[in-house]
Amino acid sequence: xxTSFKSDAAHSQNWFVRFVVPALRHFGFTDIASTEARNSxxxxxxxxxxxxxxxxRRRDGAIVTLASRIIQIKPYxxxxxxxxxxxxxxxxxxxxxxxxxxxxKTNSVRPxxxxxxxxxxxxxxxxxxxVRTKELVQFVVDNPLFKDTKDGxxxxxxxxxxxxxxxxxYWTVTIDGEGKKIxx
Numbered sequence: 001x002x003t004s005f006k007s008d009a010a011h012s013q014n015w016f017v018r019f020v021v022p023a024l025r026h027f028g029f030t031d032i033a034s035t036e037a038r039n040s041x042x043x044x045x046x047x048x049x050x051x052x053x054x055x056x057r058r059r060d061g062a063i064v065t066l067a068s069r070i071i072q073i074k075p076y077x078x079x080x081x082x083x084x085x086x087x088x089x090x091x092x093x094x095x096x097x098x099x100x101x102x103x104x105k106t107n108s109v110r111p112x113x114x115x116x117x118x119x120x121x122x123x124x125x126x127x128x129x130x131v132r133t134k135e136l137v138q139f140v141v142d143n144p145l146f147k148d149t150k151d152g153x154x155x156x157x158x159x160x161x162x163x164x165x166x167x168x169x170y171w172t173v174t175i176d177g178e179g180k181k182i183x184x
Contacts, residue, residue: 012036012070015119015126016054020068022179023128024115027171029056029064050109051099067096067111067133073120082159083116083129083136083170090152097156100137124177129160131170139168 013036021032034054035043046052046065053068069084086095103110111133119126140156143166147155163170174182 015070015072015117016068018177018179019119019126019175020054020070020115020117020128022181023117023126023173023175024054024056024066024130026173026175026181027130028059030059031055031057046109049099050103050111051096052109052111054115064112065109066113066115068115068117070117070119073118075122080118081127081129081161082157083114083131083163084147084155084157085114085136085140086153087146087156088154097137097140100133104134104137125174125182127172127174129170129172131158131163131168135168136163139163139166142166 013034016034016036024032032054033056035047035052036054038044038047046055050065051067052065054066056064056066058064071080071084073080085097085100087097089095100110102108114131114133114136115128116131117126117128136158139158139162143158143162145157145159145162147157149155158168160170160172176182
């Protein structure tokens with residue numbers, strides 16, 4: 001069954017609250033607010049213009065910007081242990097990778113952290129990973145690995161084990177459907 005942008009956005013927002021927010025709290029962030037609702041011009045600018053999907057406060061009080069990608073693991077799906085950045089679209093619209101490269105070059109507003117979430121609906125849990133955006137972008141530039149999708153979108157991938165080998169730090173946590181950390 002095909003999905004619409006509206007239904008995908010509703011699922012993502014639900015999963016953001018259910019899995020990502022508790023994971024970000026585990027990583028030490030508080031006062032987490034999504035910009036996806038676009039209830040204000042500022043939220044729209046941050047989300048569409050800079051690729052910022054959420055704001056959060058660190059323990060030291062500093063406000064940080066985050067990007068978030070949420071992917072549902074299909075029942076037949078495999079191990080998705082990687083970060084992904086949209087590199088190109090069939091439509092030709094600006095992608096997050098292009099926005100990030102421009103923002104880093106011009107030192108403008110961008111996500112400081114990238115959060116990648118894999119939701120396993122069947123098992124009622126999600127694995128959430130966090131990495132510094134600047135390190136992620138540098139890694140995908142230095143280590144080009146691409147995934148093409150059926151709709152013509154191309155993603156740059158950063159497998160977690162490759163990040164580790166390259167010395168890039170990232171953190172993961174698995175959260176159950178009630179927002180509690182699952183220990184292995």
